[in-house]
Amino acid sequence: MVGALRKVLKGRDVRALRAFGEQLEASLGGALSRLALLEVRRLELEPLPDHTAEATSSSVPPPPPPPPTELVVLVELTRRDVLADAAIDQAAFEASRKHGALLSPVAATERELRSPEVTAGAFGQRLANAEPLP
Amino acid sequence: MSETLRLARTLLWRAQEALEDATLLLEQNRLPGAALRAREAAVAAARSHLAALEQPTSEDEAEIALLYLQHVIGTEQVSEACGLALLAALRAAREERVLGREPLYRARVEALRNAVAQLLTETEIVLAPRLDAVE
Numbered sequence: 001m002v003g004a005l006r007k008v009l010k011g012r013d014v015r016a017l018r019a020f021g022e023q024l025e026a027s028l029g030g031a032l033s034r035l036a037l038l039e040v041r042r043l044e045l046e047p048l049p050d051h052t053a054e055a056t057s058s059s060v061p062p063p064p065p066p067p068p069t070e071l072v073v074l075v076e077l078t079r080r081d082v083l084a085d086a087a088i089d090q091a092a093f094e095a096s097r098k099h100g101a102l103l104s105p106v107a108a109t110e111r112e113l114r115s116p117e118v119t120a121g122a123f124g125q126r127l128a129n130a131e132p133l134p
Numbered sequence: 135m136s137e138t139l140r141l142a143r144t145l146l147w148r149a150q151e152a153l154e155d156a157t158l159l160l161e162q163n164r165l166p167g168a169a170l171r172a173r174e175a176a177v178a179a180a181r182s183h184l185a186a187l188e189q190p191t192s193e194d195e196a197e198i199a200l201l202y203l204q205h206v207i208g209t210e211q212v213s214e215a216c217g218l219a220l221l222a223a224l225r226a227a228r229e230e231r232v233l234g235r236e237p238l239y240r241a242r243v244e245a246l247r248n249a250v251a252q253l254l255t256e257t258e259i260v261l262a263p264r265l266d267a268v269e
Contacts, residue, residue, distance in 0.1 A: 041196070043196060044192070045197050045200060085245075089221055089225060096221070097203050097207065097217070102199055104196065104228065107225070112233050112234075115234065118234075
């Protein structure tokens with residue numbers, strides 16, 4: 001069953017999330033525990049080009065691209081270090097540039113996610129409603 | 135003289151001041167404060183560049199980031215490292231906001247400060263011909 005967050009994703013959002021996830025899995029390997037979608041937020045901007053959208057040869061003009069989104073993604077790590085942080089920022093940068101949607105990762109270890117500050121706060125509720133990436 | 139160029143210059147000053155604060159706070163091992171000021175420096179520098187180009191800007195940091203990626207990084211006015219620095223700064227601040235200070239270990243905040251310093255340096259170099267003429 002598709003969750004409420006994934007229901008509002010457009011094609012560009014899905015491509016951006018998949019590109020982000022694939023690059024992270026390749027670069028983090030065993031340091032990556034889980035990826036989850038936390039928030040989808042529409043931005044008040046003109047649509048940006050998605051350089052990977054499929055081109056068509058039809059004479060019918062394609063529909064206008066949707067406004068861009070911010071995609072907040074949980075990146076759960078087994079350990080946090082400078083290399084992992086650099087890999088996360090690189091993946092977010094490349095996916096955002098290529099697809100015109102902003103990847104906004106929140107990286108955290110399991111220990112950080114279990115802290116009282118997180119579990120008792122608003123972020124804890126968002127974690128409870130997190131959905132797997134498409 | 136263009137109001138947007140005056141705005142760009144003001145924002146650049148703000149970025150320079152924020153980076154100086156980040157450096158001082160880092161020296162005092164006040165890591166959350168250093169990360170916060172580094173984020174402010176990065177965002178102000180990005181807004182300055184967009185203003186100097188008379189591109190649309192925003193008060194929303196996510197929108198600023200996307201506009202910066204499109205209009206500044208996308209046109210190769212500065213290196214990709216500047217785009218990376220902006221996104222890294224936004225992520226560090228986001229994580230501190232929701233997770234507390236634990237994600238901000240010293241090596242990370244040092245790397246962040248250095249990356250934002252590069253972003254600011256490149257911005258200053260690129261914008262100097264436009265902004266030097268502003269009275």
